[in-house]
Amino acid sequence: MHGERSMWGLTFRNLFFPQFCHCCGRRLLTEENPCFCATCWDLSPRVERPFCPKCGRPHPPAANFSTRHLFLCGPCAAGTTALPFRRLYAAAIYDRGEACAIAGAIKLLKFGGRRGLVAPLAEELRRVIATEMDPDQYDAVIPTPLHPVRLRARGFNQSELLAEAVAGAFPRARIERGLLRVRPTRTQSRLRDADARRANVRGAFAVEAGAIRKGETVLLVDDVVTTYGTVSECTRVLLAAGAGAVDVLAAALAARSAPV
Numbered sequence: 001m002h003g004e005r006s007m008w009g010l011t012f013r014n015l016f017f018p019q020f021c022h023c024c025g026r027r028l029l030t031e032e033n034p035c036f037c038a039t040c041w042d043l044s045p046r047v048e049r050p051f052c053p054k055c056g057r058p059h060p061p062a063a064n065f066s067t068r069h070l071f072l073c074g075p076c077a078a079g080t081t082a083l084p085f086r087r088l089y090a091a092a093i094y095d096r097g098e099a100c101a102i103a104g105a106i107k108l109l110k111f112g113g114r115r116g117l118v119a120p121l122a123e124e125l126r127r128v129i130a131t132e133m134d135p136d137q138y139d140a141v142i143p144t145p146l147h148p149v150r151l152r153a154r155g156f157n158q159s160e161l162l163a164e165a166v167a168g169a170f171p172r173a174r175i176e177r178g179l180l181r182v183r184p185t186r187t188q189s190r191l192r193d194a195d196a197r198r199a200n201v202r203g204a205f206a207v208e209a210g211a212i213r214k215g216e217t218v219l220l221v222d223d224v225v226t227t228y229g230t231v232s233e234c235t236r237v238l239l240a241a242g243a244g245a246v247d248v249l250a251a252a253l254a255a256r257s258a259p260v
């Protein structure tokens, strides 16, 4: 009965308010994803094995494309990147911009307020959690915070919505909102070099007293990792607050940008 009713609702909506895929323009006939068709979504590039277990970037296809084993990339193996988190996991590749449905979904969620896209993005994160992660080890799931001014303007923190949507996959973890953005920052990817990006995020984050207990293993959740500057600075602040280890989970990763 309920199924019948919702089918009529869908038919009605399709008739009077047709929705079209933001990638290919085809008409959408299901409600699972409010903005993208299944074909465009499935064609979005994912982070697939083999990838670097530290910075999360996939290895170029030429290098050991036959192996599914994980191995460190050159910079991470050489230790020249000094990324403070333990491991970074990302679901999709962000580099192709509008051509990629998942990257487009993150932009529509953030800048277009399309909260219906949280569900399909969270589904991508759950796939990574199930196939690549050990979810039992985490004590806290922590969204990358927005500055209160930006949060008021946007009405929601997209990283927090994603963290809430996947929190159930971590049996021992609480959602911890005690990581705060105490100083507004500029968009990291628009800054010219590593020094400018480091200066931009330095002192931008703080942890509320008592939010992290000593030695806890925490998972930082972000929508997009572009330059590693934001997640690295959040990690430093969480480690300074007592965390024993910090991993990062992102919906998408700008894989072409080298870790700094």
Ligand SMILES: [Zn+2]
Binding pocket: 021, 022, 023, 024, 025, 026, 036, 037, 038, 039, 040, 041
């Ligand atoms: Zn499409």
Ligand SMILES: [Zn+2]
Binding pocket: 052, 053, 054, 055, 056, 057, 072, 073, 074, 075, 076, 077
């Ligand atoms: Zn690496």
